[in-house]
Amino acid sequence: TFTPRVFSGIQPSGGLTLGNYLGAIKRFVDMQDQGDFQTVYCMVDLHAITAKLLDPATLRHNTRELAAGFIASGISPEKSILINQSQVPEHAQLAWIFNCVARMGWMGRMTQWKDKSGKNAEAASLGLFAYPALMAADILIYHATHVPVGEDQKQHLELTRDIAAKFNHDYGVDFFPITEPVIEGAATRVMSLRDGSKKMSKSDPSDASRINMTDDADTIAKKIRKAKTDPDALPSEVDGLKDRPDARNLVNIYAALNEQTVEQALADVGGQQFGTFKPALAELAVAKLAPISTEMARLMNDPAEIDRLLAKGALQAREITEPVLKKTYEIVGM
Ligand code: ADP
Ligand code: NA
Numbered sequence: 001t002f003t004p005r006v007f008s009g010i011q012p013s014g015g016l017t018l019g020n021y022l023g024a025i026k027r028f029v030d031m032q033d034q035g036d037f038q039t040v041y042c043m044v045d046l047h048a049i050t051a052k053l054l055d056p057a058t059l060r061h062n063t064r065e066l067a068a069g070f071i072a073s074g075i076s077p078e079k080s081i082l083i084n085q086s087q088v089p090e091h092a093q094l095a096w097i098f099n100c101v102a103r104m105g106w107m108g109r110m111t112q113w114k115d116k117s118g119k120n121a122e123a124a125s126l127g128l129f130a131y132p133a134l135m136a137a138d139i140l141i142y143h144a145t146h147v148p149v150g151e152d153q154k155q156h157l158e159l160t161r162d163i164a165a166k167f168n169h170d171y172g173v174d175f176f177p178i179t180e181p182v183i184e185g186a187a188t189r190v191m192s193l194r195d196g197s198k199k200m201s202k203s204d205p206s207d208a209s210r211i212n213m214t215d216d217a218d219t220i221a222k223k224i225r226k227a228k229t230d231p232d233a234l235p236s237e238v239d240g241l242k243d244r245p246d247a248r249n250l251v252n253i254y255a256a257l258n259e260q261t262v263e264q265a266l267a268d269v270g271g272q273q274f275g276t277f278k279p280a281l282a283e284l285a286v287a288k289l290a291p292i293s294t295e296m297a298r299l300m301n302d303p304a305e306i307d308r309l310l311a312k313g314a315l316q317a318r319e320i321t322e323p324v325l326k327k328t329y330e331i332v333g334m
Pocket of ligand 1: 009010011012013017019020022023024148149150151152153187188189190191199200201202203
């Protein structure tokens with residue numbers, strides 16, 4: 001049996017979005033405060049250079065800003081282990097072993113690989129292809145039992161389970177846990193505000209409708225006012241949102257910000273026209289998000305303090321990761 005432990009990470013690949021907040025960070029805070037788990041949260045900077053190499057100063061800035069976003073949202077360095085991936089070298093060391101456990105065919109079937117490598121896979125980095133093996137190592141170097149993520153990461157979590165199972169089977173051990181994905185809440189997949197069929201992503205800089213965690217109150221309100229909708233009033237039943245992706249997305253966001261289920265949210269706002277609903281949603285989003293962006297800006301005034309917290313987190317993390325890597329090497333014959 002394994003210690004109940006949560007691990008999750010976010011790439012410091014650019015500004016954080018409302019999708020990252022509702023699908024991931026807010027739920028990281030919930031799992032931290034629940035008290036049922038030891039929680040480890042990570043800036044995955046090694047992952048952030050897989051799509052393209054970043055300007056070094058930009059990567060460093062993004063990493064600190066992501067740490068500020070975590071802390072401003074309620075992740076406490078006292079209650080959780082908060083780290084930057086490259087400062088805990090066992091992640092990359094275990095990833096090498098997993099590169100040799102995982103099969104090319106498994107990686108080639110990943111939809112994120114297909115989407116991000118696009119039509120020119122020959123020009124994609126080897127790191128982008130191997131991304132899910134590093135992600136498996138991030139999780140399994142902690143023997144994490146639970147991983148809160150958005151819907152888009154479900155397939156990578158399944159691959160993590162496959163890697164753990166193959167390692168355990170091939171070496172005849174019961175060493176790595178078969179980790180449970182935790183994909184819950186009203187906003188496991190926040191969509192673009194201008195096209196409800198596309199994911200809101202920090203990796204898509206062309207989408208100006210995207211709500212960023214650094215946006216001020218006016219910007220947040222303006223983006224919600226401009227969000228794409230349809231001409232009908234909101235339904236009072238969830239079924240009524242079925243073929244209305246834009247309306248469904250806004251209701252999901254409303255429910256998640258309000259810590260409600262979609263059913264509960266529709267009990268309140270069902271029947272409203274968008275002329276009524278959008279200002280209410282804007283007000284709610286500003287009330288929840290603007291204090292976080294203000295606190296992020298304050299924390300960013302003292303980057304040395306952020307660096308100090310991350311250095312401390314790395315020391316705590318290595319108390320877990322060093323013994324797990326050592327035992328892995330022993331199992332493998334190293
Ligand atoms: P991005 O896809 O924005 O570049 P990451 O790949 O770093 O972000 O993912 C960080 C976390 O945020 C993951 O748990 C992912 O599932 C979650 N996430 C990202 N975008 C969304 C979204 N639009 N809705 C819900 N969760 C999301
Ligand atoms: Na993602």
